[in-house]
Amino acid sequence: MTGIRGRLRAALHAELPSAHRLRRELHAEPCVSGKEGPTRRRVLDALPEGAALEEVAGTGALLRIGGGGPAVGVRGELDALPIAERTGVSWAAHNGAMHACGHDVHLAALVALTRAVDRVGAPTPLVAVLQPREETYPSGALDIVESGALDRHQVRAMVAAHVQPVLGAGETACTPGAVNASADEFTLIVRGQSGHAAYPQLSRDPILALAQIIVAAQQLVSRNSDPMTPTVVTFGTVTAGTAPNATPADAVARGTIRTMSETWRGQLHDRFRVIADGVARAHGCEAEVVIARGEPVLVNDACLAEETAHLLDLFTGPNADAEYGYHAPATLRSCGADDFARYASVMPSLMMFVGVDTSSGLHTPEFLPGDEAVTAVAESLLAAYLAAARVIGGTAR
Template sequence: MTETIAKIKSLSEAYFSDIQAIRHHLHSHPELSFQEFETADFIEAELRKMGITDFERKAETGITFMLKGREDNGKVVAMRADIDALPIIEANEVSYKSQNEGVMHACGHDVHTSSLLGAVRILKELKDHYSGTVKVIFQPGEEKLPGGASVLIKEGILENPKPDRILGQHVMPLIPAGKVGFRKGMYMASADEIYFTVTGKGGHAAMPENTVDPVLITSHIIVALQQIISRNCSPKIPSVLSFGRVEALGATNVIPNEVKVEGTFRTYDEEWRAEAHVRMKRMAEGIAESMGAQCDFQVMKGYPHLKNHPEYTQANIEAAKAYMGDENVEEIDLWLAGEDFAFYSHHVDACFYRLGTRNEAKGITSGVHTPTFDIDESALKTGMGLFAWLTIAELNA
């Protein structure tokens, strides 16, 4: 074990400049979800440089292939990285700034992809240090429903062979570079989109008696929907219902005909999730009807909650401590963001952990999904090295 760790760390140092250059290229050429054609071509070109040619396309821009160890012990571990970017205008002034206007790797998927390419290079170099099979997955469309993971699963990514385990990592700007974070069990929330339109009867604001005011009715609905969380959900189940867009195109003296609302619902229990969808629709439509209006209430079902397999995650925690030292492995809290890696976690024992990227001394502190997000690139050494080591450790367990 000690010898393998030493070799991985040495290779991570040796490959760092190459992986950094890959990350810069990806960051400069971001592509939106399910449009990652140049990104996929670039990944394939990098694989060919490693002598890997037996890759397969899935969902048009997804890529998968196998790596074999010294012998077949029947074990299969999958490694996944997402490859898409976000519709954000980059504000960073760096040499690798996005060249695609309005598109940016603001969630670190360029880091995930380059780290996995580095890990593949290490695993190929050290194939005599492990047994079994590695299934590598470069996945499109994490940022957009229905989620690239769900598409790949439908196309059989978890079959022939079916992985025993699946491993994923994600940048975390709250954790310093050189550290990682793990959480066993429930980790990330399901994420559904809420859209509803209240239609009434508009008119002059000075004569409300001649209207069916959709603004007032919508306000009642928004307030009332919060009791779905506070009075129908067990306090033991974290849940969030938030509305971020309310559009009422009236004026100071004009009551509009309709109001459009958009929001999100997140939780950790699939039965409660389904029940909440029904309750919210029934309540919103009932309030509107009782006040003389109509409500068209739609739930766009998103990603399920993400659950980290307790035993597998604990094994990875111990392996990470062996690789990085106890002081560099943190326990992290629940996070109510959504992530389509969750789909895998409902089919295969999964572990999704956080890669620290923060460096306050360098001013690298911006959160993901912001125009100024960036990383301390020393995290790439941890990203590729730990990814490779956790896979080897599981295959040899």
């Protein structure tokens, strides 16, 4: 492979040994959402000196490589989760937090890519987006979008990659269209009338009403939504009562509502409220539903997805350097959510999913992809960066 693509790929692989070491350092010292300052400092120390730097969203930062003009943004998440690690490796975290979602891998890969582009020369300016608070609200991505920083740096396309254990190692999904669902949190309060358990006729049982609402809400999926539109209603917590021989005055449930359609999203909220109100009234109770809107549906730009998949194919074609590994094409859509959707709502964007070899799932205490995951994510980010450069430059196929 010759030309700028080949030089960048060679430079990227020269950076990987130090990126692997950086990943382990970041993994050992995780910082939870809103407290990512130490992680930001360590990542900035590893990035090229002298680049244009702008702090954003409290604990985030943008670092620009290249001259003026339209740029490609590449996102890496800074935050870890409040999970106690149980991997047993020598570089495990011991502060009650953990990079259980692969953000350490993403950051190390982003550093490798940024250093490679700086060494070879940027065909299109690259803006490394070090984003805080991906795991919590308020969204770090939303804050960055609303800050105007991306406009100041003329970012015209955004790309990112996320490790994904449901894919096999060596698989990279560049799927066009909706790939992640919207995710909205609800609080449901059912108010009844308290009383002695021996005299049910003198009370109005909010627990019974809530139980019926939980069952009825599943009809939103099976009988209200288009069966071709993924929709999930999950009740995650249920709280009621303090004594076994008393009917409580109220019962509270919290959960999430997810869908892959922005059009259906608002209607879904309305139907949920109607069901909760109607079922509660049928049991002599009242229902209050509060919905906190979260991330929108994440929609990948079709042109970016196609161009990135094409470049990944070239990386492994007959003219590629075989020692660099293999990327099998894959397709993945998930009802998970990611605030990367905030970028996709304002500019062409691409979220890739990169397969990793691990028996544990995301957000578990045992989740620990190998160092090869840094390599796979870095290669995917390089392909997406080059694809985005062609797309915003008007030279895509």
